[in-house]
Amino acid sequence: MSVRTRRRRPRVLVVALVAAIIAFLAADQVVRIRAESRISTQVTSQIGSSTPVTVHLGGWPFLVSVARNELGSARLSIGSATLPVGSREVAVREGSVRVRGVAPIRNLSSASIGVADAQVVISWDTLTRLTGVQLSLAGEGQVAAQTTLSVLGTEVQARIVAGLRLGDAAGQLVLDGPGAQVAGVQVPPQIVSGAVNRLRSRLVLPALPTGLGYSGLSVDARGVTVDVHGEHLSLSQLR
Incomplete structure (x- = not known):
């Protein structure tokens, strides 16, 4: 070679x-x-x-x-x-x-x-349909929920403004620091709190398959961004 x-x-x-x-x-x-x-x-x-x-x-x-x-x-x-x-x-x-x-x-x-x-990003219209509560963006990190309040024995339409967070892995939504006004007058906190408590059973995301849980939530103009783990x-x- x-x-x-x-x-x-x-x-x-x-x-x-x-x-x-x-x-x-x-x-x-x-x-x-x-x-x-x-x-x-x-x-x-x-x-x-x-x-x-x-x-x-x-x-x-x-x-x-x-x-x-x-x-x-x-x-x-x-x-x-x-x-x-x-x-x-x-x-x-x-x-x-x-x-x-x-x-x-x-x-x-x-x-x-x-x-x-x-x-996933869920629009405000879709979230309203899922919960039966009319929800929309009210400002930076806050939402508005349309509901009925009992003020001095009279039922009035009101707009509750609050933060929105995830309460647990099952999808319970929580309104934080809620406040409301009727005709420019601040509604007493106890009346707002009662209305929020009545909404609680409806403010729940759909149940997930076994093994999955909700892990986070944020809001913006597009709607609600939901994390699942x-x-x-x-x-x-x-x-």
């Missing part, structure tokens, strides 16, 4: 190795993109989203995740859609879902999810 041949062999091996890596990465990316496209099409159809659902599958290399029969992470972003939540259907303006630790991916009917986090979930229970 000549000296020139021996010198050429390492270069040939390096080129072959680089070519193999490039081919593997290309194949990995193709498989990932195809899987994301299939999931996007299926989920978009199921929820009736007005725009295609964006899907990003985590884990690198993706083919290793497939071989291990598990998915490290996934993220879905949705536009306007109607989502089934328990026995209710909830129209959302936008939302996102992140999951980690999904396995086995070859048999999703028996798959479990290690951690799931979701965030769950761990050690069975995928079959979430359908």
